[in-house]
Amino acid sequence: MLEVDIRKDFGKFKLNVSFSADRGITGLLGASGCGKSMTLKCVAGIVTPDAGRIVLDGRVLFDSGKRVDLSPQERRVGYLFQNYALFPNMTVAQNIAAGVRGRDRARREAMVADMVKSFYLEDLERKYPRQLSGGQQQRVALARILASEPHALLLDEPFSALDSYLRWQVELELGELLSPFPGPVLFVTHSRDEVYRMCENVCVLDHGRSQPEQDVHTLFDSPATVSSCLLTGCKNLSRAVPGPDGRVACTDWGVSLDPGRDIPEGTTHVGVRSHYLRPVEAPGENTIPCTVERVIDDVFSTVVLLSTPGGGEGYSRLRLELPKEAWAALSSRDSLCLQIRPEDLLLLKD
Amino acid sequence: MLEVDIRKDFGKFKLNVSFSADRGITGLLGASGCGKSMTLKCVAGIVTPDAGRIVLDGRVLFDSGKRVDLSPQERRVGYLFQNYALFPNMTVAQNIAAGVRGRDRARREAMVADMVKSFYLEDLERKYPRQLSGGQQQRVALARILASEPHALLLDEPFSALDSYLRWQVELELGELLSPFPGPVLFVTHSRDEVYRMCENVCVLDHGRSQPEQDVHTLFDSPATVSSCLLTGCKNLSRAVPGPDGRVACTDWGVSLDPGRDIPEGTTHVGVRSHYLRPVEAPGENTIPCTVERVIDDVFSTVVLLSTPGGGEGYSRLRLELPKEAWAALSSRDSLCLQIRPEDLLLLKD
Amino acid sequence: GQPSGGDTTTPSPSAPVVSPSAAPTPDAEPVELIVFAAASMTETLNEIAKKYQEVAPNVTLVYNFDSSGTLKTQIQEGADCDLFISAAQKQMNQLDSSRDADGGNAEGLDFVLQGTRVNLVENKVVLVAPEGNPAGVAAFDDAATDKVKLIALGNSDVPVGQYSEEIFTNLGVWDQLNADRKITFGTNVKEVTSQVAAAAVDCGVIYATDAFSAIANGDRMEIVTEAPEGSHKQVVYPAAVLNVTKHEAEAKAFLEYLQSDACSAVFQSVGFSIPG
Amino acid sequence: MDWFPLYNSLRIALISTVFTFFLGIFAAWCVAKLPSGLKGLLDCVLTLPLVLPPTVVGFFLLKLLGPKGPVGQLITAWWDTKLTMTWQASILAVTIVTFPLMYRTVRGAFESFDKNLLYAGKTLGRSNAWVFWRVLMPGCRQGLMAGTVLAFARGLGEYGATSMVSGYTPGRTATISTTVYQLWREGNDALAYQWVGVNLLISFAVLLAINLLERREKTVKWPAGSPEV
Amino acid sequence: MDWFPLYNSLRIALISTVFTFFLGIFAAWCVAKLPSGLKGLLDCVLTLPLVLPPTVVGFFLLKLLGPKGPVGQLITAWWDTKLTMTWQASILAVTIVTFPLMYRTVRGAFESFDKNLLYAGKTLGRSNAWVFWRVLMPGCRQGLMAGTVLAFARGLGEYGATSMVSGYTPGRTATISTTVYQLWREGNDALAYQWVGVNLLISFAVLLAINLLERREKTVKWPAGSPEV
């Protein structure tokens, strides 16, 4: 169990993060520059927060009140850097050996052999990092970290340095290699897909501030804020004003919709995923009459951009994604009525 | 019409590229380090090839035989750099003005005003590049290039510097802004999705060598080589040996399949897209009996990893992608029979 | 061993003390004698060193030629030195404990080995010009006229500079020269000689002996005139063994030898005279 | 206290810094464009004055510029004047000695400059001169300034070569460093200390300036486009 | 030709380079860890000898180490020996004058070193010393070597401070640069030219070495992981 509650002021940028992570993978999701790496650095002891507390399995790593600030060496937190940070002057075997704690030579060698085996690095032992592919580098980095027997793992965008062809494969591998790890794992990314596939819980960061951590499915099914909605890949958003009749006026779309439930206090936007817009024949309850602006043929689906009664620019535009056959089967392809089921309408705070 | 046929030797890396691009967007697709940027640089006149010929609309830009080598200024080729290369010491307006050819001040101002308007930069005129978001920077860079009235456009991974949230939006914009451009556009990327959505033709580069350019749909529907198959995102590949009976023995998958057509000379691999594997109830023609190894819940689909009769490692493994409901509806979810329609089996050369 | 090391002779534990007239003792202990001497003695002392090889083969002479003032400072800062030959009494007085503050030893230094100080040679001060005398200077007074734009003198810690100052002061033009910013100050007499020979200046004031040696060496300069009678103190070169020496006997022996007739001839050949 | 040495040192350093500035930029620009083999050789030649004893530089200059030297004779023949033993000669000596500092700093700035910006200018149809003056120069501003200030500071303190080619004429060619040497020779410690103090002050101020420049340069290099998304 | 000045210059440069090497690294390491305000100040102090006239450095050293100076008296009292006017004194002078070259080059190498590698070592549980010697030092190898060679070359040519603290005693404290000066004053051009030639040769060789080092360093920085995918 890793509990983090820290604050640090960088002048223009202020970090204020608080979350806890249990055994298993917890995602840290956020836009570029929102403070994800900085949070990991604070946990690892590379950056010292101004105030707050970091506790790992009951061990206090940092406590500004009690003036506790363990060194990175004492924290026993493994950090997988964005670019892996392998020592370029050491071979694969030496890199892994660098992770083994203690001076016992035999133990070190045994550990290295062990890691080399479990990370399928047998043929690479004598190679230097620059001779490895991105995926191999990542395996070495992970082997090195696990050799140091950390109590928690921090992974900083482990796939960002990889080619898109390699990503999928490395992601699979990482998942398998991490599953036996007994401690909490923090996984930083700005890819909603990676979070969805790899994590159980997720904590969204926005301009240095953390939002309450939540279950991945909760986040994707009903994001609470505009930023987390955008992060989960939802591209249809409209400013919204709750009306007295229990409906919301969607000012950008120029329509008023029925959310089918109570509108929470502070709702400022509504959203709907491209997949959940359903073309219907005739106007009806919760439909938006749209004009087709542009049709984009994507690899496995058809993406349609539509202008709403609110206009055809920026947030007034809707994006509909359909299987190719469904699009081809539509009777009218110039103007469409799109229906939103009340439960698919996301109610968001700013 | 842009015709490129160049060779350059960098020692370990050898560039040997030949393709032609008509009006409209032509994609240059290839893995990292395969020579995409280098090709553009040769066309723009930044790097001089060892040998070959570059012709734009009948104008010879480079010809090693006739010793023609126009300067970048004379080539009139607009180059959108990977990081936009805006002049950091100039405002948006000054950056665009830098693109206007000739010394006529009035004309320059008119052109800048014009560009500012068509690229929606009205509020940004006096800002400096560092004060702009990635998408805005790209718009300025494009405005600047178009102000120089180029006869061809080269776009080097125009979205790579962008956050994933911004990408979609910028891609849309770019498509709209480019549609009136009358000359050939080369579009470099390593994203198959971008190529599919934006380009009409595509030329695949592999370790510095170009493959014959082809229609995007041809490439995606029936890639001819292993590398272009991988580039289009196909993840199921097996080594293959054509048999005397018109069937192919898929050595990695441990089965023999019927391609339903003549097997081209030199076929070494077969492939099948994750979407085109169909679970069936019982073994039959062109089916592979598989055991489920791992199920990954993706955002809008379920990904299933299966071991084949050939084994459960590396290329022997199959990846099946199904709509979530389809997966849930399956009767047996431990072992599956997967059928491949003959026309979905890709026959590939190395 | 240091490359400058001279003849090697087998060291003997019982080396007899060498006297100048004594016959060469082949098995005497090799000794390196460091002599700090005014730059104007460069040529003569180098010639004497060759002769002394035969007199005392075990003694290797190491010379340091510079302005007497620089040498005095180096001695004062702790340089290893056995024998000091200054181009003026001033620098020797500054190191001589038998002189009080009024006698020239303001800093209270004690380096001279008492009883060894002698007046070795005497020199004359001359005005020199580059070959052909392009500025057409004829006398010391001309320095103050428009003929001379730049004159090279030794600086105030160089004896020849002090004599020059004395001469021009007596001629009543010193302040004029300074006010006109005409003087470039060299760090020793050899630098002044070089500047005149290179025609970098219109004229310069050096010793007769330096002018003689330079011309003999092929430097293109000419002697214009000697300093007027009585315009400066006698140019006497005192010499003394220093009390920091580790080779007192050899140093004394060499100083003795410098006063021998053989050496006097060498000195006189370039224009030194032997004080009475 | 006669302030001439300070004035003289300042004017020599300033004027030679102007020369060094343009020569250094020009040399860095030329070297950057050369093929790699020649580049290394020329680079060595241009850095030589940094590691050569100043006395060797002075010796060379005197042999070249002295009234008997080839250049010196030309000058005398044409303009009936001479260059050595004047304060102007120090400008030359100081320019040569400080040149490598400017050259190397500018070369470093040029090398770390994003070449794509230059290429962008060219593909936009702008002349090489425009690209040089409007893109490269402003982009390397901090490096240019740091190199200039470093050269100036070093020029202020040059001793060996200066003293050989200009001699020491109070009120004409005396600089701070030759004055300190002279005062020390004369045993005038009190005044020597004063000049040392002046020198320390100036040098320290100059270094502080470089330091601030370097710091500014670093803070500017912020990842572009990441904020304000 | 008496080769002693070459021998003496070499030994002084070599020994002082050893000192400069460790001092430079140590200083760069300390400065890198300081808070930014203090850092700037200390950086100025440590760079000072680069821009100070060598005669000022020599003057300071004499005042400090001379038989009347505070340090000099201590030395005489304890070991009954003296430091000035010996060739050993040159080591000190040369160390001080060349120190900033080493310090600045190493600082540059440290600053451009990927900090994440250091942090990686620490989070793996390795001691700071291990990280310093096994990660930082090998990673900055090229910078260290370039700085060392530069300091060595500069040390070989130092004149002002050396001539003040060691004087010029042939066969004892004479260095190449003081010899050239002395030969020039004596008008012995033939021999002066020979020494100048020797000096040029050595300096050029040293610069070529730096150049090759710098080139090697550049070619090593290839984008990691992009080939062999």
Ligand SMILES: Nc1ncnc2c1ncn2[C@@H]1O[C@H](COP(=O)(O)OP(=O)(O)OP(=O)(O)O)[C@@H](O)[C@H]1O
């Ligand atoms: N030393 C510093 N001083 C001031 N601000 C800083 C400093 N270091 C980082 N920042 C700011 O902290 C913010 C967060 O940086 P961080 O590296 O944590 O971002 P990130 O979320 O990891 O982004 P990315 O996805 O691009 O890696 C940045 O916006 C940056 O402006």
Ligand SMILES: Nc1ncnc2c1ncn2[C@@H]1O[C@H](COP(=O)(O)OP(=O)(O)OP(=O)(O)O)[C@@H](O)[C@H]1O
């Ligand atoms: N000056 C050079 N000398 C030798 N090889 C070079 C040189 N410049 C580039 N290369 C090689 O050329 C290859 C192609 O580089 P290029 O920048 O064109 O790749 P790319 O396809 O644009 O890759 P990316 O997608 O990473 O941008 C690289 O593998 C690199 O090794």
Ligand code: MOO
């Ligand atoms: O001591 Mo000298 O001989 O005047 O330079």
Ligand SMILES: [Mg+2]
């Ligand atoms: Mg980050």
Ligand SMILES: [Mg+2]
């Ligand atoms: Mg590229």
